[in-house]
Amino acid sequence: MSPNAPRLPSSLILVGAGKMGGSMLEGWLKVGMKPEGVTVLDPRPSEEMTWFCQERGIALNPANPAAPDVLVLAIKPQMLDEAASSLNACLGSQTLIISILAGKTIDDLRSRLPASRSIVRAMPNLPASIGRGATGAAANEQVSEEQRLMADALLSSNGIVEWLPTEDLIDAVTAVSGSGPAYVFHLVECLAEAGTVAGLPRELAERLARATVTGAGELLFQSDLPPATLRQNVTSPGGTTAAALEVLMRDPNGMRALMREAVAAAKRRAEELAG
Template identity: 40%
Template structure:
């Protein structure tokens, strides 16, 4: 089955990277990317056929992946309106853009699955939240899973409003982990470690802790407690985190990202 990606940015590249791990002919994946340099880079790195416009890219494909920024979505939907064939599945990865909005802009009910992947999909270790629109069949869901599990894990939700929370936690989440890793590195440097050593310690601690949490049969809180000796160094650091109300700060940060996603959906609905 042929897939057309509208947009060749980070999210599309992450998904294409995951899908193309299995041998595929270039005609299997179409990519619409107006920037010639970006389009050429995709064609050089992946088994794809590039197009400079969306209508040509979606022709004779079975699935259309809308991988553009929310602000660009109205233009893209206008370009492909009336050009979508019966049974063509639409997968949207645009933050805040609702299934209802996509169908309204296309002028008809369409089979739409809204999802939010994240950039670790570039190495096949992403996680994607999904919700299926009312017209989607089990076959549509299964096809979406085939595409997205190539890039990592998937999580289905039943209420579309929760997609803004999914975006806040996992879509934006890699940046939070990068930021914490930056802070650990900078703390090490301020306390006397060479920059290279501080970075390596921070990076591999993050990687190892994440892998251990995923593979462990006990909960994350239990893993934390295993490392925390009463009166020890870990407890001293965690006590300072608690004194600084880190839990509340994290909640407020996720809440802010969630609210921004909802604002984007209102922007789309008002257009």
């Protein structure tokens, strides 16, 4: 194996093959995970997932699967209690659990899955479905360096991964990157609406707003410059952009204040759900 090759597990069970779980699975296969090493457990797999597993030689809902190197929890959080006993039977002493269940802490998982030991809690976001995700992850003390490398390889197959020093930061990650795509989509809505009020036909305003935000996002993705520098580069003194930013940046109720309030509200709700 190349020193730079991802440390992929030899065996993995994916529990829950919905949109996010299915996207993660595709990402793992793209970076070299062997299909014969993957098992999918889903009581109601979609026709597309059933076909995908058949086409790629992935085991789907076998009876009594062997304990894997990694078990990934991608079910809905409210399904955990119902599935706990059967999942516990899948765990071996060296199995790493990676959970993307919103609101379920590492302690929650340990209490419901008593056979668990090494656990990584991760919070991906919607762009992971197209390989451009941003995931925050935290590991408990039982996770070995080798297991962390495996988790990093799996999670980074769908975008960037930021490892957190403590699990307590997961709620803040949820508020910023987990919920963040919705903020961006709403920005497009608001920009298009403002364009309509300014006189543009609605469909034209929506096309321009969408292209502007996706284009700016791609520029941000490709550039090494800080966002503030990119903003300054497109802001001529006394120009139209400067006039708009005067409202967004210097008004006491402008974008900075609204975003702080929005992220704080999302974080509070994440804390409530985790409690």
